[in-house]
Amino acid sequence: xxxxxxxxxxxxxxxxxxxxxxxxxxxxxxxxxxxxxxxxxxxxxxxxxxxxxxxxxxxxxxxxxxxxxxxxxxxxxxxxxxxxxxxxxxxxxxxxxxxxxxxxxxxxxxxxxxxxxxxxxxxxxxxxxxxxxxxxxxxxxxxxxxxxxxxxxxxxxxxxxxxxxxxxxxxxxxxxxxxxxxxxxxxxxxxxxxxxxxxxxxxxxxxxxxxxxxxxxxxxxxxxxxxxxxxxxxxxxxxxxxxxxxxxxxxxxxxxxxxxxxxxxxxxxxxx
Ligand code: NAP
Numbered sequence: 605x606x607x608x609x610x611x612x613x614x615x616x617x618x619x620x621x622x623x624x625x626x627x628x629x630x631x632x633x634x635x636x637x638x639x640x641x642x643x644x645x646x647x648x649x650x651x652x653x654x655x656x657x658x659x660x661x662x663x664x665x666x667x668x669x670x671x672x673x674x675x676x677x678x679x680x681x682x683x684x685x686x687x688x689x690x691x692x693x694x695x696x697x698x699x700x701x702x703x704x705x706x707x708x709x710x711x712x713x714x715x716x717x718x719x720x721x722x723x724x725x726x727x728x729x730x731x732x733x734x735x736x737x738x739x740x741x742x743x744x745x746x747x748x749x750x751x752x753x754x755x756x757x758x759x760x761x762x763x764x765x766x767x768x769x770x771x772x773x774x775x776x777x778x779x780x781x782x783x784x785x786x787x788x789x790x791x792x793x794x795x796x797x798x799x800x801x802x803x804x805x806x807x808x809x810x811x812x813x814x815x816x817x818x819x820x821x822x823x824x825x826x827x828x829x830x831x832x833x834x835x836x837x838x839x840x841x842x843x844x845x846x847x848x849x850x851x852x853x854x855x856x857x858x859x860x861x862x863x864x865x866x867x868x869x870x871x872x873x874x875x876x
Contacts (some may be wrong), residue, residue, distance in 0.1 A: 605817050605843060608781045611756055612734055615704070617819055617856050618840055619644030619786065626653045633831060634660025638671075640836045646708055646759075646783070646827040647698075648676035648691060654697035662699055673700060674783075676709035676739055676759075677724075679870065683715050687723035691732055703733040707759055710740045710870045717745070721753035726749035728827040739785075743774040750778045759783040762824070763793060764814050764855050765862030770875040776823050784818050786864055787826040788839075798858060806845045809838060816842045817855045 606617040617776055620642040625633050630653050636647065638660065647657045654675060661671065675698070681690035691706060706727065724736040737757035738749050749755055758775050762768045762784035775782040788811045793799060799810035808816070811828070818826045819842060831838045847855070863874070 605840075607664045608823065608825055610779060610823065611735070611754070611782055613704075613756055613870055616642075616800045616823070617825040618642070618815070618842070619672070619674075619783070619825060619827040620836070621827040622653055622657050623829060624653075625829070625831070626651070626656055628656070630656040631659035635663045636833055637830075638664035639668055639837050640833060642668055644672040644674075644825070644827070646674045646785075648707075649678040649681060649694055650676065650709060654694050655699075658700065660697035660834075661744065662808065663812040666858060668700065672704045673698065674705040674707060674759075675703055676707040677720075679710050679712060680719045681711045682708065684719050684723040688727065691727055692850075695732065700767060701863040702731055703825040704823050705737055705757060707737045707739045707757070708741075709711070710867075711720075711738070711745050711872050712818075717748055718752050720757070721749065725753050737780070739783075741771075742872050743770050744777065745872060746771070746774050746780075750780075750831060757781050757783055759785055760828075761786050761863060761865050762818065762826075763787050763797070763818060763862070764788055764799065764858045765792065765860055766860040767861070767862075769859075772821070772824070775830045781823040781825055784824060787818055788814055789826050789862065790864055791863070796858075798854060802851045802854060803845075805848075805851070808842070808845060811835075812842050813847070813855070815839055816845065816847055816853065819843075820847060820852065868871040 739759035
């Protein structure tokens with residue numbers, strides 16, 4: 605496993621994404637992921653699955669201190685009072701005393717960033733979350749956020765078909781880490797001929813190649829979601845090979861405008 609170590613945090617760089625897992629099946633899937641070896645779990649208020657994720661965590665019987673748990677504040681919970689109240693509710697649903705990381709899920713167009721980050725900082729100071737951060741923030745929004753608060757991370761879409769050099773550069777400049785969501789591009793990666801071809805050289809699949817490519821980048825974490833034990837195991841079985849420079853370059857060359865998650869009314873003006 606690769607670990608990210610920055611600003612006093614230490615977490616497994618490869619985590620497990622839990623959207624759209626839900627209900628008893630969702631809880632079982634989270635427990636299976638922990639059994640398989642995942643120790644970093646990503647959820648969000650918006651996913652409606654915090655209680656199921658919490659059940660999966662509880663059933664795993666893995667000590668709390670060995671897990672890294674991230675959740676995210678919904679867009680309608682960014683006012684100061686809502687930050688405090690909804691985080692308490694997230695903790696209750698998850699069955700946890702504290703979060704490792706609390707993120708702003710999407711930037712707000714109505715509530716000031718200063719208000720939200722001040723409320724989140726108070727939660728961190730009170731011990732309800734160890735770290736705070738943001739998601740779907742552009743370079744400009746990130747500059748603003750680091751002026752207002754001590755944040756740890758920016759979670760954004762990142763995979764071989766999306767060029768994120770600008771936001772990754774800004775993330776590193778500020779000493780933060782970037783968590784890549786949709787890291788296997790929701791199934792596009794496994795079907796890509798170039799990635800499949802590279803994988804053949806190493807006895808690995810296209811998904812494993814793409815995840816390895818992310819893991820080989822400084823300050824980058826990734827949170828693939830997988831429904832089956834087979835995919836879960838494959839996605840974490842990427843720490844026994846290294847990409848040759850020419851293969852890394854071939855994957856770099858795929859990067860383009862392949863954004864998948866773009867929500868009208870929510871998305872900021874993305875960096876180009
Ligand atoms: P993803 O992880 O790139 O793709 C998940 C899809 O890929 C599933 O259909 C899964 O199938 C398939 N898959 C996974 N591993 C595979 C493998 N080894 N071989 C073949 N297929 C494989 O996309 P995502 O779910 O959008 O993103 C991951 C996580 O990021 C989410 O669960 C969520 O926690 C987070 N996220 C955050 C935001 C945000 O705004 N911050 C937005 C989107 C997502 P199976 O289920 O059948 O295994």
